[in-house]
Each structure stands twice: as C-alpha cells, then as structure tokens.
Amino acid sequence: MRIDVLTLFPEMFTGVFNASILGKARDKGIVELSTVNFRDFSGNKHNTVDDMPYGGGGGMVLQAEPVFGAVEHLLQQAGEDASKPRMILMCPQGTPLTQKKAIELSGESHLIFICGHYEGYDERIREFLVTDELSIGDYVLTGGELPAMVVIDTVVRLLPGVLGNEQSAITDSFSDGLLEYPHYTRPADFRGWRVPDVLLSGHHAEIEKWRRLQSLERTLVRRPELLENADLTPKEKQWLEDKRKLLDR
Numbered sequence: 001m002r003i004d005v006l007t008l009f010p011e012m013f014t015g016v017f018n019a020s021i022l023g024k025a026r027d028k029g030i031v032e033l034s035t036v037n038f039r040d041f042s043g044n045k046h047n048t049v050d051d052m053p054y055g056g057g058g059g060m061v062l063q064a065e066p067v068f069g070a071v072e073h074l075l076q077q078a079g080e081d082a083s084k085p086r087m088i089l090m091c092p093q094g095t096p097l098t099q100k101k102a103i104e105l106s107g108e109s110h111l112i113f114i115c116g117h118y119e120g121y122d123e124r125i126r127e128f129l130v131t132d133e134l135s136i137g138d139y140v141l142t143g144g145e146l147p148a149m150v151v152i153d154t155v156v157r158l159l160p161g162v163l164g165n166e167q168s169a170i171t172d173s174f175s176d177g178l179l180e181y182p183h184y185t186r187p188a189d190f191r192g193w194r195v196p197d198v199l200l201s202g203h204h205a206e207i208e209k210w211r212r213l214q215s216l217e218r219t220l221v222r223r224p225e226l227l228e229n230a231d232l233t234p235k236e237k238q239w240l241e242d243k244r245k246l247l248d249r
C-alpha cells in the first residue's frame with residue numbers, strides 16, 4: 001500500500017512514520033509512507049495557499065490550486081489515473097472513523113490524505129477531488145494532521161505482516177463488534193490480587209467461553225449500543241437479557 005499525506009507541516013509525520021510499528025512496516029516494504037507539502041504547489045511567488053473568502057466574512061480559505069497541483073504531481077509520480085487512489089479529507093464534518101471503515105481502507109492500494117488548517121476549504125476540492133471525508137471524533141483540532149495519523153495507524157496495523165500473529169488484529173476490540181475481554185499476565189498473585197482461576201486452568205474451551213462472556217458484559221456495561229450490530233447466539237442474547245435485568249436492579 002502507498003500512503004501520501006498532503007500537509008503544510010510534513011515535519012509532524014517524521015516521528016510517527018519512522019517509529020514503532022509504522023516504521024517497521026515501512027522498513028519491511030509493506031507500506032510506502034510519504035508527505036507532500038502543498039505549499040510547494042502554491043503557483044504564486046509568495047507561496048501562499050489560502051486567500052480571503054468570496055462573499056466576505058472572516059477567516060481564510062484553502063485554495064484549490066495547491067491541493068490539485070500536489071495531487072496531480074503525486075499521480076504523475078505513481079503513474080496512476082485520477083480515479084484510482086482514495087482521496088481522504090480529514091475534517092470534523094466527515095464520516096466518523098470506525099474499525100469497519102479502517103478495514104475497508106486497508107484493502108485499498110493507494111490512499112492520499114489532505115490535511116487542512118482552515119475553517120474552510122475551497123469547495124472545488126471537495127467537489128472534484130475528494131472521495132472520502134473522515135472525522136476521528138466530534139471535536140475540532142488545529143489541523144487534519146493528527147486525525148490523518150490516527151487513520152493511518154489504524155489502517156496500517158491491519159495490513160498482512162505488520163502485526164506479528166501474536167498481536168493479531170482480528171481479536172481486537174471492535175473486530176467482533178464487542179469490547180475486549182480483560183487480560184492478565186504473570187504473576188498469578190500480585191499484592192493478593194489474583195488472576196481468575198479459569199485462566200490458569202488450561203481448559204481452552206472454558207477460557208474461550210469466559211472471555212466471550214467478559215466481552216459481552218463489558219460491552220453491555222460500557223457501550224450497550226454496540227450490541228445491536230454484534231453477532232450473538234440465542235444463548236448469548238438470553239444471557240445478556242438476564243444480565244441486563246441484574247444490572248438494572
């Protein structure tokens with residue numbers, strides 16, 4: 001997979017692209033990560049990329065020219081036609097990012113992110129270039145860079161070969177639609193706080209059952225709305241009903 005990020009602050013990505021799991025994925029050639037400073041494509045001698053809004057009012061609007069110029073340069077470099085890459089604009093008005101959306105994006109061959117610092121983008125960017133508008137949550141940040149890093153992190157970790165199989169992304173929270181079960185490791189007794197006996201029993205079927213019920217209970221208590229889309233057996237639905245009654249007392 002190739003990921004390009006259009007930003008005015010490429011230096012923000014150096015650490016994130018070189019450290020830890022993303023850095024290793026890059027070294028292994030599983031993903032190509034690069035930034036493009038769209039100020040280099042401003043098209044004017046002052047290198048400006050924003051201008052006052054037509055129709056008056058405050059604030060500045062990111063112009064279309066530098067963004068289109070940077071994208072066309074990237075497509076030229078990658079030798080692709082304009083239809084191929086997903087063009088993702090990070091903004092608070094975007095579609096909320098979910099694990100499902102991350103899984104969808106992890107199937108793409110080329111993602112281009114546009115990170116802005118403006119209350120407004122020239123609408124022609126949205127209308128003629130962008131394929132997806134994404135938001136990482138209902139809050140406003142100084143720019144789209146941190147949101148782009150979040151999306152890139154959650155997408156790249158899903159690519160084959162990025163996580164060792166011991167960290168499989170499949171058993172993540174949200175992959176089966178439920179929250180994760182509790183984890184324990186040595187020692188079995190820490191300050192008198194013991195690991196649940198079932199986890200020490202070696203009975204794998206019992207352990208799987210315990211973990212599934214813990215996920216269900218944790219989801220019921222913390223994020224009950226996730227249960228609507230979860231894939232539950234009739235027995236699990238009954239168990240949840242009984243649990244709900246207990247909790248509602």
Ligand SMILES: NC(=O)c1ccc(NCc2cccc(O)c2)nc1
Pocket residue numbers: 090091092116117118119120134135136137138139140141142143144147
């Ligand atoms: N929730 C998010 O994903 C998110 C994304 C970007 C951002 N700031 C830049 C920006 C960009 C566009 C319009 C705008 O109002 C602010 N803040 C939050």
